[in-house]
Amino acid sequence: MSGTVTITGVDVHxxxxxxxxxxxxxxxxxxxxxxATYVELRTDAPDGVFGAGFTFTNGRGNEITCxxxxxxxxxxxxxxxxxxxxxxxxxxxxLTADVQLRWLGPExxxxxxxxxxxxxxxxxxxAKLEGKPLWRLLAEMPTEELVANIDxxxxxxxxxxxxxxxxxxxxxxxxxxxxAGIERDGFPSYTTSVGxxxxxxxxxxxxxxxxxxxxxxxxxMKVGGPIDDDVxxxxxxxxxxxxxxxxMMDANQVWDVDEAIANMARLAEVDPYxxxxxxxxxxxxxxxxxxxxxxxxxxxxxxxxxNRVIFKQLLxxxxxxxxxxxxxRVAGVxxxxxxxxxxxxxxVPICPHSGGVGLCEYVQHLAIFDYLRVGTSxxxxxxxxxxxxxxxxxxxxxxxxxRYLVPEQPGYSSTMRPASIAEFSFxxxxxxx
Amino acid sequence: MSGTVTITGVDVHxxxxxxxxxxxxxxxxxxxxxxATYVELRTDAPDGVFGAGFTFTNGRGNEITCxxxxxxxxxxxxxxxxxxxxxxxxxxxxLTADVQLRWLGPExxxxxxxxxxxxxxxxxxxAKLEGKPLWRLLAEMPTEELVANIDxxxxxxxxxxxxxxxxxxxxxxxxxxxxAGIERDGFPSYTTSVGxxxxxxxxxxxxxxxxxxxxxxxxxMKVGGPIDDDVxxxxxxxxxxxxxxxxMMDANQVWDVDEAIANMARLAEVDPYxxxxxxxxxxxxxxxxxxxxxxxxxxxxxxxxxNRVIFKQLLxxxxxxxxxxxxxRVAGVxxxxxxxxxxxxxxVPICPHSGGVGLCEYVQHLAIFDYLRVGTSxxxxxxxxxxxxxxxxxxxxxxxxxRYLVPEQPGYSSTMRPASIAEFSFxxxxxxx
Numbered sequence: 001m002s003g004t005v006t007i008t009g010v011d012v013h014x015x016x017x018x019x020x021x022x023x024x025x026x027x028x029x030x031x032x033x034x035x036a037t038y039v040e041l042r043t044d045a046p047d048g049v050f051g052a053g054f055t056f057t058n059g060r061g062n063e064i065t066c067x068x069x070x071x072x073x074x075x076x077x078x079x080x081x082x083x084x085x086x087x088x089x090x091x092x093x094x095l096t097a098d099v100q101l102r103w104l105g106p107e108x109x110x111x112x113x114x115x116x117x118x119x120x121x122x123x124x125x126x127a128k129l130e131g132k133p134l135w136r137l138l139a140e141m142p143t144e145e146l147v148a149n150i151d152x153x154x155x156x157x158x159x160x161x162x163x164x165x166x167x168x169x170x171x172x173x174x175x176x177x178x179x180a181g182i183e184r185d186g187f188p189s190y191t192t193s194v195g196x197x198x199x200x201x202x203x204x205x206x207x208x209x210x211x212x213x214x215x216x217x218x219x220x221m222k223v224g225g226p227i228d229d230d231v232x233x234x235x236x237x238x239x240x241x242x243x244x245x246x247x248m249m250d251a252n253q254v255w256d257v258d259e260a261i262a263n264m265a266r267l268a269e270v271d272p273y274x275x276x277x278x279x280x281x282x283x284x285x286x287x288x289x290x291x292x293x294x295x296x297x298x299x300x301x302x303x304x305x306x307n308r309v310i311f312k313q314l315l316x317x318x319x320x321x322x323x324x325x326x327x328x329r330v331a332g333v334x335x336x337x338x339x340x341x342x343x344x345x346x347x348v349p350i351c352p353h354s355g356g357v358g359l360c361e362y363v364q365h366l367a368i369f370d371y372l373r374v375g376t377s378x379x380x381x382x383x384x385x386x387x388x389x390x391x392x393x394x395x396x397x398x399x400x401x402x403r404y405l406v407p408e409q410p411g412y413s414s415t416m417r418p419a420s421i422a423e424f425s426f427x428x429x430x431x432x433x
Numbered sequence: 434m435s436g437t438v439t440i441t442g443v444d445v446h447x448x449x450x451x452x453x454x455x456x457x458x459x460x461x462x463x464x465x466x467x468x469a470t471y472v473e474l475r476t477d478a479p480d481g482v483f484g485a486g487f488t489f490t491n492g493r494g495n496e497i498t499c500x501x502x503x504x505x506x507x508x509x510x511x512x513x514x515x516x517x518x519x520x521x522x523x524x525x526x527x528l529t530a531d532v533q534l535r536w537l538g539p540e541x542x543x544x545x546x547x548x549x550x551x552x553x554x555x556x557x558x559x560a561k562l563e564g565k566p567l568w569r570l571l572a573e574m575p576t577e578e579l580v581a582n583i584d585x586x587x588x589x590x591x592x593x594x595x596x597x598x599x600x601x602x603x604x605x606x607x608x609x610x611x612x613a614g615i616e617r618d619g620f621p622s623y624t625t626s627v628g629x630x631x632x633x634x635x636x637x638x639x640x641x642x643x644x645x646x647x648x649x650x651x652x653x654m655k656v657g658g659p660i661d662d663d664v665x666x667x668x669x670x671x672x673x674x675x676x677x678x679x680x681m682m683d684a685n686q687v688w689d690v691d692e693a694i695a696n697m698a699r700l701a702e703v704d705p706y707x708x709x710x711x712x713x714x715x716x717x718x719x720x721x722x723x724x725x726x727x728x729x730x731x732x733x734x735x736x737x738x739x740n741r742v743i744f745k746q747l748l749x750x751x752x753x754x755x756x757x758x759x760x761x762r763v764a765g766v767x768x769x770x771x772x773x774x775x776x777x778x779x780x781v782p783i784c785p786h787s788g789g790v791g792l793c794e795y796v797q798h799l800a801i802f803d804y805l806r807v808g809t810s811x812x813x814x815x816x817x818x819x820x821x822x823x824x825x826x827x828x829x830x831x832x833x834x835x836r837y838l839v840p841e842q843p844g845y846s847s848t849m850r851p852a853s854i855a856e857f858s859f860x861x862x863x864x865x866x
Contacts, residue, residue: 100464253539313715
């Protein structure tokens with residue numbers, strides 16, 4: 001895998017897209033300019049191959065994650081790809097458990113997201129060097145090598161290395177048949193582009209009708225405004241999509257625990273498939289109480305779950321019926337591997353969080369790897385889809401009839417177009433001047 | 434209270450003390466240069482009064498919290514003290530739920546710690562304007578005003594405004610008698626200066642002997658190294674302090690859940706009073722399992738508990754027997770008020786985390802307020818004491834016979850000496866050049 005290629009430098013770009021003005025991406029608690037703290041790992045490879053990674057932010061403050069990536073970069077620069085993957089947990093901990101920087105999380109928020117951008121860039125680099133899309137690199141990887149990439153510290157009470165080995169070995173059987181299926185049919189997904197809180201009723205109805213015509217049979221709306229408004233908008237969407245399509249709801253954490261239970265009793269009339277982020281993202285016990293109260297409606301969460309320890313507890317407490325991993329909130333591919341395996345151990349399907357900047361590009365690889373090698377079923381699996389900002393990526397997601405097509409180019413689909421970086425760099429790019 | 438005083442600007446200082454070289458502050462997971470992201474709120478007050486606040490970091494990365502404070506400063510500049518305290522929850526949320534910056538936490542890590550520095554500076558400013566130490570400002574505050582300073586969102590399933598009112602009203606009875614007692618005797622504390630992991634056995638023995646001679650009857654050691662070493666060092670300390678003094682242990686999160694249970698079975702022979710941070714700080718369910726297994730040894734945690742929602746769950750799950758609030762990990766005084774009241778509701782004593790830079794200066798006010806108005810008992814209450822870096826503060830903590838003396842100067846004891854700021858500013862101060 002060209003393990004002698006050395007990382008010679010880290011370029012950090014503060015890239016911001018002026019989405020706030022349009023109301024795109026508005027929900028009960030977030031409203032901003034979708035941004036990426038984008039990094040490229042320069043190398044000494046003769047063909048100029050580089051690793052690309054990013055973390056997603058919401059506009060203001062993207063300079064803070066840029067500063068955090070710079071503070072972490074010395075753990076990456078000067079290392080060869082071979083060295084990193086010879087001792088992957090030691091590498092991962094150099095970023096997540098730096099004896100001085102760990103205090104700034106620990107393992108959460110700015111410093112952990114920034115570690116994630118770098119970890120993902122390293123995986124993109126390796127996948128490019130091997131000439132494979134990331135999902136294939138992972139799906140073809142021997143079980144022992146996958147296990148060696150996971151830091152089991154703090155999760156052995158839920159998943160041991162032996163548990164992981166058993167799951168991954170089992171996934172070796174039939175993965176090529178499963179691949180043939182999704183290469184033919186695509187990977188199931190759902191759309192969140194119909195019901196942002198910032199949209200008026202007629203726009204919600206028109207977008208829902210359009211999405212249904214395009215083939216989408218699962219759609220997500222935002223809730224968490226005045227409950228009567230939420231009910232009215234939910235009825236509009238249910239009218240448009242009929243009784244069989246799935247309608248998911250996302251409260252973006254605005255409710256208290258008892259409030260979530262009361263509001264879902266009102267919204268139950270439109271048969272929601274899941275309620276996402278019904279309360280504060282850190283409230284494992286609260287999610288567990290809500291899950292018991294709103295069943296059979298599933299509780300879903302994860303887009304801001306800080307790390308694998310939060311996911312571990314959500315699973316242990318039976319607090320979630322759907323696990324929404326994120327590719328760059330946590331510290332990159334290594335940590336997501338732990339999360340995917342824990343979900344399999346506890347029998348909870350993964351439906352990755354997506355949208356933002358480049359999240360669709362990232363998570364398609366993770367969902368496909370999960371299906372091929374870990375979860376091995378499409379039952380209850382869907383990748384979120386938001387139709388924003390794909391044009392800024394060199395290898396953007398492709399969809400057909402409401403399904404993702406399997407990505408084919410080498411890497412993690414995380415490389416941004418140079419023209420987009422230049423145009424939207426903050427504060428000096430032409431878009432911001 | 435001179436409510437018309439306007440905050441005209443925010444000065445942010447990256448102050449770092451080169452403590453790493455001495456091994457001071459070394460434990461199983463942290464080792465760094467104790468640092469403060471220090472802010473002063475300039476005002477238009479004719480006497481030049483300003484508000485001082487800070488958050489503590491561990492060296493590298495202090496520039497990241499500085500950047501975060503700058504990103505939040507526009508919520509503070511231009512506001513009067515009167516406006517802020519007329520709608521304190523709205524002010525607090527402007528910092529903690531900014532629609533763009535919240536994504537960087539949410540309510541955790543860099544962005545939340547930085548909000549805490551600003552919130553604390555505002556409280557310091559108000560206390561100075563009223564000519565009172567912060568503990569007195571809070572202890573004398575009418576119940577309704579205290580309640581109005583707390584954001585109950587996401588904690589009403591554990592503490593309602595009515596719960597808070599009942600506790601605070603009850604605390605009005607006898608607070609002046611309680612004050613007279615601690616003004617006479619000081620406030621109980623314990624020392625962590627004896628058993629850092631970086632210290633050799635003979636230094637541990639000498640420091641323990643010295644601390645005992647100085648009057649300390651409660652001491653904390655670090656554990657989490659090889660278990661045989663931990664047992665050997667624990668025996669040394671127990672030999673020196675005799676059977677009656679309290680010996681606390683702090684594992685700084687290195688253990689897995691089952692490992693913590695096994696290691697505490699070994700360490701039980703020296704009769705530990707509590708085990709602090711036995712596993713990952715986010716692992717509420719893990720702490721609860723450990724607490725059941727190691728009883729009657731208490732589980733203590735909190736120095737990196739990200740926010741009030743984590744503390745809420747630790748209390749709900751009966752995971753802690755001692756609650757260690759921190760003054761500047763969470764978003765300042767307002768959030769700590771919620772935590773102190775939740776602890777009282779659940780009957781768990783508070784022993785604040787301290788040490789670092791200026792944490793002793795901060796938390797003495799919180800512990801005294803808790804005793805005077807909320808907890809109303811000294812049973813099981815102790816403030817951590819670490820004998821580091823107090824000389825850099827204008828109003829440093831004072832101790833006598835292992836007890837804190839009640840601070841008397843107006844404010845939150847958070848003002849740093851100008852000469853220290855200049856000397857230790859990073860990277861341009863003389864100490865770093």
